[in-house]
Structure formats: structure tokens, C-alpha cells
Amino acid sequence: MIPARFEPALFALLLSGLMSLVVSAISTWRSAGLAEGFPRLWLGAWLASWLVAFPLVLAIAPIARRAVRRLVRSDQENSR
Numbered sequence: 569m570i571p572a573r574f575e576p577a578l579f580a581l582l583l584s585g586l587m588s589l590v591v592s593a594i595s596t597w598r599s600a601g602l603a604e605g606f607p608r609l610w611l612g613a614w615l616a617s618w619l620v621a622f623p624l625v626l627a628i629a630p631i632a633r634r635a636v637r638r639l640v641r642s643d644q645e646n647s648r
Contacts, residue, residue, distance in 0.1 A: 576629065580625040580626045580629060581622060583625055584622040584624070585618055585621075588618045592617045593610055593614070596609050596610045
């Protein structure tokens with residue numbers, strides 16, 4: 569098993585990988601259609617987008633967490 573201290577990085581890796589996989593598939597399909605060589609085009613687009621997405625998720629996740637904390641009431645506030 570992977571140590572718990574790597575959880576944020578592993579989460580970012582999986583999230584960015586899956587999201588970039590889906591988004592690049594849609595983008596490649598919209599621009600090239602289901603043309604011959606689609607899987608190769610898609611793989612190239614996916615790998616390039618994942619290289620950008622992973623560091624961005626690592627950098628943006630703390631900002632997003634802080635924003636969510638400000639937007640969501642705590643359980644103590646809800647019980648009043």
C-alpha cells in the first residue's frame with residue numbers, strides 16, 4: 569500500500585488523469601471525428617493534456633479547498 573502522506577498527490581494524479589482522458593476524447597472527437605487513427609490522436613492529446621492537468625490540480629486544489637470551506641457552513645452553524 570501507498571503511505572497516507574501521498575494521498576493528495578495520488579488523488580491529483582488519478583483525478584487529472586481521468587478528467588483529461590474524458591475531455592481529450594470529447595475534444596479529439598469534435599475536432600477530428602471518428603477518423604482513422606482516432607485512438608492515436610486521442611492518446612497524444614490525452615498525454616499532452618495530462619502533463620498540464622496534473623501539476624495544475626496540485627497547485628489549484630488547495631485554493632479550491634479554501635474556497636469550498638468559505639462557501640459551506642460548518643455543522644456547528646447548521647445546528648443553531
